[in-house]
Amino acid sequence: MGYRIAVVGATGNVGREMLNTLEERNFPADEIFALASSRSVGRTASYGDEDLIVADAATFDFSKVDIALFSAGSATAKTLAPKAAAAGCVVIDNSSYWRMEPGVPLVVPEVNGDALAGYAKKNIIANPNCSTIQMVMALKPLHNLQPIKRVVVSTYQAVSGAGRAAMDELFNQTKGxxxxDLPVKEQFTKQIAFNVIPHIDDFMDDGATREEWKMAVETRKILDPDIAVHATCVRVPVFVGHGEAVNIEFEHPVTVEEARKAMKAFPGVSVVDYRRDEGYVTPQEVQGEDNVFISRVRKDPTVENGLSLWCVGDNLRKGAALNAVQIAEKLVADYLPKK
Structure with a gap:
């Protein structure tokens, strides 16, 4: 006997990837429900060879399922996640709404999987921001070597992180x-085709965007509250795959060789780092891959105990769907009653 799973937002980019990932990893599910807004009711969502009929998430009886994977935005998470949790279902939410809520674990299983021990306080678990997940996967093995004091990161984020309509906008602008044809701007503040936009999410009073703020506060919640993080988040004309240039300052020296060895040994991380043409990994090459890939590891001589690296990952997989499914896998392995 297996678990009963619901995917909320099953018709979106991440929701579809959640269904694919559950099937690919042979998650122990007896029954899968595809849920979305009333606009999508009656459509189908693929789960392996099956076509699931999409039901209305707003009227669904969540007492029928053990785990619900949410990828439907903050407004839905705010209203529907507590309803599902109260019905006895464990919610794993991909939106930003619950991430900084006290009592809600914010989890990357390889990094802080033990935080799941507190999931029952609210029956809600938060999936971190895609760019945060990718970065802490690289930082955790290094932080285990020597404590990290400060991180400065610049991101190069694919348009799929903003949803399917954003991918369509990049395609249509490029074609046009x-x-x-004059480029039509609907999803982005400026033309995205053949351009980069240093603006993701809303601006805050201090001049940072909320995406940049998320990377700082989420990293501290997941990894260590004493790590200072300064981020600049940029949208680039790539469909899938985020890149990050990460500069790290440690409390004590860490050599390039030590850093490479630690990251190579860490689950879910691959190091491809050769100082020659094509000796690094790009976003185009990681589409469909589960691991986070590290390249360009080098000493930073401008600060004491500094290293720099290049980090890429599929933002729809490890940055969203895969991480949520891995949380569910750890839940059923270590915390939920056996089926």
């Missing part, structure tokens, strides 16, 4: 430029 070749036939002299």
């Amino acid at each position: 430029i070749y036939v002299n």
Whole structure:
């Protein structure tokens, strides 16, 4: 006998990837429910060879399922996650709404899987921001070597992180430029085709964007409250796959060789780092991959005990769907009653 699983937001980019990942990893599920807003009711969502009929998440009886994977945005998470949790279902939410809520674990299983021990306080578990997940996967083995004092990161984030309509906008603008059509801006504040936009999410009073704020506060909650993080988050004209240039300052010296060895040994991380043409990994190459890939590891001589590295990952997989499924896997392995 297996578990009963619901995927909320099953028709979106991440929701579809959640269904794919559950099937690919042979998650012990007896029954899968595909849920979405009323606009999508009656459509189908693929789960392996099955076509699931999409039901209305707002009226669904969550007492029928053990775990619900949410990828439907903060507004839905705010109203629907507590309802599902009160019905006895464990919610794993991909939105930003619950991440900094006291009593809600914010989890990357390889990094702080033991935080799941507190899941029953609210029956809600938060999936971190895609760019945070990717970065802490690289930072954790290094922090185990020597405590990290400060991180400065610049991200190069794919448009899929903003949803399917954002991917369509990049495609349509790119196609239109070749036939002299004026680019139409709906999802982004500026033209995204053949451009980069240093603006993800809303601006805050201090000049940072909320995406940059998320990377700082989430890293401290997941990894260590004493780590200072300064981020600049940039949207780039790539469909899938985030890149990050990460500069790290340690309390004590760490050599390039020690850093490479530690990251190579860490689950879910691959190091591809050769100082020659093509000796590094790019976002295009990690589409469909589960691991986070590290390249360009080098000493930073401008600060004491500094290293820099390049980090890439599939933002729809480890940055969202895969991490949520891994949380569910650890839940059923270590915390939920056996089926």
